[in-house]
Amino acid sequence: MTREPGIERRREEVKVRRARVGRGLIWAATALLLVLALVQGLYRAEVIGFGFANWRPVLYAYLLWSAALCGGLVLIRGDRGHQALFVLPAVLFTVAVVIFPTFFGLFIAFSEWNLSSFGGRRFNGLDNFYAMMNDPYYWNAMGNMVFYVAFVFVQYAIAFGLALLLNAEIRARKFFRVAFLLPFMLSPVAVSWMIGKSIMEYRFGPAAQLARFLGWDSPAFFATPWIAKFSIMALDSWVSIPFIMILLLAGLQALPKEIQEAARIDGANGWQAFWKITFPLMLPVSITAIVLRTIFQLKLADIVINTTAGGPGGATDSITSFIYREYRDRSNVGYGTMMAEFYFIMIVIFLTVVLALVSRWMRRAT
Template identity: 65%
Template sequence: MAENPVLNYGETTPGRRRLGRSIVWGATALLTLTALYQTLFALGATSSGFASWRPVLYAYGLWGVALGVAQVVAHGEQGKRALFILPAVLFTVAMVIFPTLFGFYIALTDWNLASQDGMRFNGLANVRQMLADPFFRNALGNMVFYVAMVLVEYVIAFGLALLLNAQIRARKFFRVAFLLPLMLSPVAVSWMIGKSMMEVRFGPLANFLKWLGVESPSFFGSPWIAKLSIQAMDAWTFIPFMMIMLLAGLQALPKDVTEAAQVDGANAWQTFWGVTFPLMIPVSITAIVLRIIFKLKIADIIINVTAGGPGGATDSVTSFIFREYRDRSNVGYGTMLAMTYLILIILFITLLLKLVNRWRRSFA
């Protein structure tokens, strides 16, 4: 009779590994079949199904337990260590992946809260409507403008960071003062500036322009002036965010490098362009990418000040989706817009990071 092989600490037999895989595949098949069965019933493809999605939730819980058991059975001590990250994985699936998949499902339905028909599957009808929607294309074009203005915000933020890093009087006071806009919410900024200071009849900025001789000044009457006004308010709120990151990077630079450049005869501009700016590239890229991510979500100021007007001139994709939900109660089409925008953001950020990494390697 053959003897059992001697196992080292933490090793398992091939039979236990096959058993672990069988447990995972069995629980996965049960969860898939349960979800598919209920999905077909919800779509009206079959007349039988569960009264609610609760059995699918039970199957998901059973799948999570089976996954933990299978890890211990198949991998022994290593499987026990994997149990510590299993709750985080299950939470991510439940709170991120499943809602995203459910969002794609809603995007393929005709679901208007103002209609009594309820939710109906309509396939790619929402996609065709989105491709033919001039307001959505206009919002995408506006986002190109808003994102491009991040470079202007970066230049201003870098200048302020250099100023606050210099030996000037009341430097600590100015650091706190410049950070005040960041402490305000965009909603407060939209009401304090957009609805008050820029008000056409009684706003102080409008009255000042009238005093200078401008007839009927309007910050939100012309499409381009309205767009620039929205951009100015958003920039005033978030430039301090970039400024504080760049200021931290400037303070972390080694002083001996800039001092060596000055000893070699470099003037202030040569020192900045040849020493300071190259050393600040990693911090600059981080600040710009984070600011672009925030810019892609711009909505609060637009919704409160212009509601996308005049004629959609200031609309962002997020504010347009918000109005599609709130004003038209069109959940299905609004979700299709949101899912499409999510995909575009992922593709754009991925491409941006690749281009930035390639540029950094060429710059080095």
């Protein structure tokens, strides 16, 4: 049975009108949200003299925009718009708790705002940025981060050796797998107190007593800058190596056994089989483990804060621990936020470049 052309034409006209209404609804709600956010931002920056007492109207406008976006997509796309409604809540939630705070942080970063003063927040332009560029302690912490991130490769090498060991046919293999995973189940805060503040305590700690027995007269693990850095990395490695190890162990168990057996038949020894077969086949897993561990390392703070508090003299500070002390000790919200936003941008650029280089290198290698 064929449909009349007039009915089809009317249906198409209804769809077009619905789509126009949907687009108009979305654009109107978007314009309202942008205008309110711009007015409130300019008012808070003391550029204009009118605005709202708080950001609550902007929040209400965002909720209205979210509802308008959902309704507009249904009007524009029909059934496909209903499908998009299942994804939109997650997207809108991400915008609310990730993207908006990031841009709001940029707004705070260009302000002089110290919680210990009575003046409140005041827009100061690029003063925080200039102060950060001339802050030797911040750039010292940035240099420390280069060392901490480079130490990930040491952790990777140790983890690869442990993964090879646990993948071999050894006695009590299941027990050792569970035992080596135990540090990963502990909080870095607990590890820093349990080991850094207790076992490595320079007067009565077991590690200090053992060091004296071996000939170290004053075993202060956190008093000398370089010893303190390596001590922090030892604690961090004890927590983090099991994470890399379990990823590499899963990759080793997924390798085809036939290739390794063929290498043995051809007369390859253990080192040749590892370097020519196992390691190349494990490159995708290895790169994934290193990249993930690098991301976690860029957030290093808890162990530094609990063991050295950045000392001696800021020598062991990570960027995150330095920003934390700027907030806690000096209550300098504006300057601390500027450092955090700049570090965030540096991380995004660094990881983007690293992932692009890794992807290009993997395409050439495979």
